[in-house]
Amino acid sequence: MKKQVLPALIGIVVALLAGLAILWAQGYPPLQSYAALFSYSLFSKFAFFSTLDKATPLILTGLSAAVGFGSNCVNLGQPGQFLIGAIAVTAFGIAVDLPAGLMIPLSILVALAAGACWSGIAAGLRRRFKMDEFITTLMLNFIADYFTLYLISGPMLDRRMYSPLTPMTNPGAWLPIWNGFGSAFLVAIAAFAVVSVLWNRSKIGYEWRAMGQNPIFSRTGGCRNDSAYLWAMLLSGALAGLAGGLMIMGGMQHRFVKGIGANYAWDGVMIAIVANNNMVATGLYALFFSVLQTGAMGMELETSVPSEFSLVLQAIVVLFVVASRESTRMLINNIAAELRMRRARGRDKGMGDGRHASNG
Amino acid sequence: MDSIIKVYPPDTLALDDVDLAVEEGEIHSIIGENGAGKSTLMKVLYGMTPPSGGEVHFRGRKVRFATPREAVASGIGMVHQEFMLIPSYTVYENVILGAEPAGRFGTLRHADTKPKVKELVDTYGLNIDIDSRIGDISVGAQQKVEILKLLYRDVDVLIMDEPTAALTPQEAGELFARLRGLNKAGKTIIFISHKLDEVLELSDRITVMRKGRRVTTVDNRGLDKAELARAMVGRDVVFSVEKMPASPGEIVFEARALKYVDENWVTRLEDVSLDVKRGEIVGIAGVEGNGQYELVQLVTGLLPAESGQVFIGGHDVTGEDVMARRKLMCYVPQDRKVSGSAQNMSLVDNAIMTHHRLNPQIEDRCEALLSSGRCRAFTSRLVEDFGVLAPQLDAPISSLSGGNQQKVVVGREFMLDTDFILLDQPTRGLDVGSIEYVQKEIVRRRDAGAGCLLISADLDELFSLSDRILVMSRGRIVAELRPEATTREEIGEYMLGAKEPQEAWRVREGIAK
Numbered sequence: 019m020k021k022q023v024l025p026a027l028i029g030i031v032v033a034l035l036a037g038l039a040i041l042w043a044q045g046y047p048p049l050q051s052y053a054a055l056f057s058y059s060l061f062s063k064f065a066f067f068s069t070l071d072k073a074t075p076l077i078l079t080g081l082s083a084a085v086g087f088g089s090n091c092v093n094l095g096q097p098g099q100f101l102i103g104a105i106a107v108t109a110f111g112i113a114v115d116l117p118a119g120l121m122i123p124l125s126i127l128v129a130l131a132a133g134a135c136w137s138g139i140a141a142g143l144r145r146r147f148k149m150d151e152f153i154t155t156l157m158l159n160f161i162a163d164y165f166t167l168y169l170i171s172g173p174m175l176d177r178r179m180y181s182p183l184t185p186m187t188n189p190g191a192w193l194p195i196w197n198g199f200g201s202a203f204l205v206a207i208a209a210f211a212v213v214s215v216l217w218n219r220s221k222i223g224y225e226w227r228a229m230g231q232n233p234i235f236s237r238t239g240g241c242r243n244d245s246a247y248l249w250a251m252l253l254s255g256a257l258a259g260l261a262g263g264l265m266i267m268g269g270m271q272h273r274f275v276k277g278i279g280a281n282y283a284w285d286g287v288m289i290a291i292v293a294n295n296n297m298v299a300t301g302l303y304a305l306f307f308s309v310l311q312t313g314a315m316g317m318e319l320e321t322s323v324p325s326e327f328s329l330v331l332q333a334i335v336v337l338f339v340v341a342s343r344e345s346t347r348m349l350i351n352n353i354a355a356e357l358r359m360r361r362a363r364g365r366d367k368g369m370g371d372g373r374h375a376s377n378g
Numbered sequence: 379m380d381s382i383i384k385v386y387p388p389d390t391l392a393l394d395d396v397d398l399a400v401e402e403g404e405i406h407s408i409i410g411e412n413g414a415g416k417s418t419l420m421k422v423l424y425g426m427t428p429p430s431g432g433e434v435h436f437r438g439r440k441v442r443f444a445t446p447r448e449a450v451a452s453g454i455g456m457v458h459q460e461f462m463l464i465p466s467y468t469v470y471e472n473v474i475l476g477a478e479p480a481g482r483f484g485t486l487r488h489a490d491t492k493p494k495v496k497e498l499v500d501t502y503g504l505n506i507d508i509d510s511r512i513g514d515i516s517v518g519a520q521q522k523v524e525i526l527k528l529l530y531r532d533v534d535v536l537i538m539d540e541p542t543a544a545l546t547p548q549e550a551g552e553l554f555a556r557l558r559g560l561n562k563a564g565k566t567i568i569f570i571s572h573k574l575d576e577v578l579e580l581s582d583r584i585t586v587m588r589k590g591r592r593v594t595t596v597d598n599r600g601l602d603k604a605e606l607a608r609a610m611v612g613r614d615v616v617f618s619v620e621k622m623p624a625s626p627g628e629i630v631f632e633a634r635a636l637k638y639v640d641e642n643w644v645t646r647l648e649d650v651s652l653d654v655k656r657g658e659i660v661g662i663a664g665v666e667g668n669g670q671y672e673l674v675q676l677v678t679g680l681l682p683a684e685s686g687q688v689f690i691g692g693h694d695v696t697g698e699d700v701m702a703r704r705k706l707m708c709y710v711p712q713d714r715k716v717s718g719s720a721q722n723m724s725l726v727d728n729a730i731m732t733h734h735r736l737n738p739q740i741e742d743r744c745e746a747l748l749s750s751g752r753c754r755a756f757t758s759r760l761v762e763d764f765g766v767l768a769p770q771l772d773a774p775i776s777s778l779s780g781g782n783q784q785k786v787v788v789g790r791e792f793m794l795d796t797d798f799i800l801l802d803q804p805t806r807g808l809d810v811g812s813i814e815y816v817q818k819e820i821v822r823r824r825d826a827g828a829g830c831l832l833i834s835a836d837l838d839e840l841f842s843l844s845d846r847i848l849v850m851s852r853g854r855i856v857a858e859l860r861p862e863a864t865t866r867e868e869i870g871e872y873m874l875g876a877k878e879p880q881e882a883w884r885v886r887e888g889i890a891k
Contacts, residue, residue, distance in 0.1 A: 219742070235731065238680065238700070241735075242699065355385040
């Protein structure tokens with residue numbers, strides 16, 4: 019763990035410095051822009067809470083990808099699972115009207131189940147027909163995309179509106195907002211805690227990790243890779259579905275609007291890759307990326323740096339962190355090798371040729 | 379080669395200031411344990427890996443080959459342990475591959491080269507049909523093709539890296555005759571091995587390496603094996619494991635008429651029946667690829683049998699999955715990197731495999747969770763009991779040496795404490811010290827009443843450990859022999875099918891039909 023922290027920190031610092039250079043080269047005031055970036059994401063109550071709001075889906079899609087990749091399931095269907103989770107919660111929230119105490123846990127379950135169903139299709143296709151989940155999950159994204167679009171512009175369309183969106187869900191399904199703090203974040207934290215314990219401490223989690231590192235090893239050791247695979251896929255899908263569901267339950271909108279998925283799912287994939295499928299790192303990078311994304315608006319406001327600049331920063335972080343993970347290690351190893359060789363040389367000189375005298 | 383130093387990052391000193399002089403026209407052997415640096419030295423010479431320091435001179439000229447291709451062009455060729463041949467191509471096509479005689483428009487001109495290849499085969503008496511497919515010919519013949527490839531490229535120095543590892547005793551004898559023939563024809567041969575007998579039989583001069591250093595170079599005149607072994611290992615070596623005669627008890631493992639057909643409808647295993655009793659070690663000999671792999675897979679439950687039954691400790695486990703069987707057996711797989719461990723996972727994570735489902739001692743209070751404290755305690759016990767040299771329990775297992783990794787695997791399995799032990803090449807790729815340790819441990823388990831089934835490609839190991847030896851050939855058991863009443867040559871003949879299967883096993887064959 020400690021060994022991973024150093025390259026990650028180096029990566030982030032170098033990325034921020036590189037961003038500074040880019041801003042300067044483009045003629046923007048670099049320090050001022052950074053000040054705006056962080057003050058609009060961290061240094062006020064409202065800013066901080068909106069960062070947490072943004073982090074909520076990122077944590078969940080990040081966990082989804084980390085669980086998948088970490089157990090050797092290439093689930094790239096987070097966008098689809100996200101949308102299916104969101105539309106299922108919307109439908110449930112429109113059709114059912116119960117008090118919040120029941121409605122909220124049920125909606126969460128619906129979101130989890132819907133996402134799991136969607137990834138379960140891919141898992142089933144692999145089990146039955148040996149189809150690679152890499153391609154099926156990607157294809158299911160398109161199906162989910164157009165299927166939800168059909169629903170919100172046809173059967174579930176809010177007739178009073180002029181653009182494709184659904185009516186609002188019943189208020190029982192709304193997650194409370196306390197003084198600006200969206201409680202959806204707490205759901206994400208709870209999910210994070212459960213998944214971390216599962217992943218790091220449970221027997222099935224151990225089998226997932228072993229399968230992710232070497233499936234032949236886990237199979238030889240007696241693990242049931244088939245069922246471990248299925249459960250990993252279901253959990254991965256459920257987490258992405260929950261991310262979608264919380265978009266409806268939290269916030270102010272409480273309806274499924276076209277484009278609701280934004281880029282949350284792919285950001286999650288990216289976060290898991292940067293975090294090397296480590297759960298804690300996934301959570302931290304999700305927070306960091308949401309700081310960048312939230313602050314970017316403020317930066318645009320203050321110094322007119324286009325908010326897309328946050329994408330540039332994210333990309334640089336990814337490149338530096340992922341690259342530095344390998345290259346720092348190689349660099350350190352090569353330096354060690356060089357020192358070792360010098361030591362070997364030095365000692366031989368010191369010993370003279372006595373050793374060779376004994377040769378046959 | 380002068381003062382060659384090679385450091386593999388981060389700080390593995392593979393070659394520590396090694397000098398080596400090979401004279402033209404000699405057979406020069408390099409011996410040493412695994413990890414002594416023999417192969418690395420040759421890789422440096424052959425241009426496969428750059429040296430960290432030192433110089434290579436070839437025929438008085440300082441050279442530094444960047445790639446094997448350059449080495450071959452200068453006249454140095456190497457035959458690797460693993461052959462680099464394309465199975466679906468013919469012998470001839472494999473020989474010219476990479477040095478194709480291209481005519482105009484890039485078409486191949488076989489008219490010139492085919493006779494040349496044929497001539498080479500005749501000149502050196504290689505005795506192979508150059509139009510047969512690689513996939514159809516034996517391992518020994520494939521090795522000839524590798525040599526032929528180099529002869530075609532006109533090399534003068536042949537490096538042979540452990541060439542006998544995959545051969546039967548007969549094939550090895552043939553190889554030696556061939557190498558002597560090549561040597562007479564003026565080729566210089568560098569022969570790498572860790573088998574003392576071979577080296578003594580073949581070479582003019584012998585260089586002994588140990589732990590990345592050259593210990594000595596001697597003329598092969600009046601040398602004896604013990605002397606050479608001492609130089610190699612650095613201490614006196616006991617050549618056989620001390621063990622009391624076996625006292626077999628009741629049957630702990632039984633296979634009945636096992637048959638396996640692979641996905642290409644090829645029958646890999648047919649009518650294999652055998653049993654293992656408590657307190658004995660049953661060895662299985664055979665050239666690799668004659669059904670041993672499939673037998674292991676059927677016994678562990680990794681592959682489903684076509685027909686037949688498996689009993690462990692009196693239970694019929696034929697329909698059971700791997701984990702159910704692992705309650706009754708422990709299994710040391712043949713390749714610790716592929717199936718015995720996950721190299722990137724920590725020592726603890728590698729040590730608790732299989733135990734995580736079967737051993738309640740490492741569970742947390744909640745049954746579905748593992749207690750990290752207890753897992754660590756378990757691992758420390760393994761490390762202590764099996765003498766594993768490990769820096770930290772949290773370090774990835776890849777930071778351990780091969781021998782120590784294998785001790786972890788063996789320790790993990792033996793700690794399952796079952797009455798039946800399946801050992802698939804348990805000492806492959808280990809240094810002499812670790813081999814001694816693992817073998818002693820196996821005998822200790824036998825004496826404690828466990829029944830062991832040992833699959834090994836190493837006849838020495840089979841002879842020193844087994845109480846009975848079964849020979850497999852083409853997916854069948856062809857003979858049952860007692861190590862004290864047989865010879866390597868006899869086993870070799872059964873392995874190759876040169877000798878008819880024993881009466882008892884032929885009868886079985888009749889029943890199967």
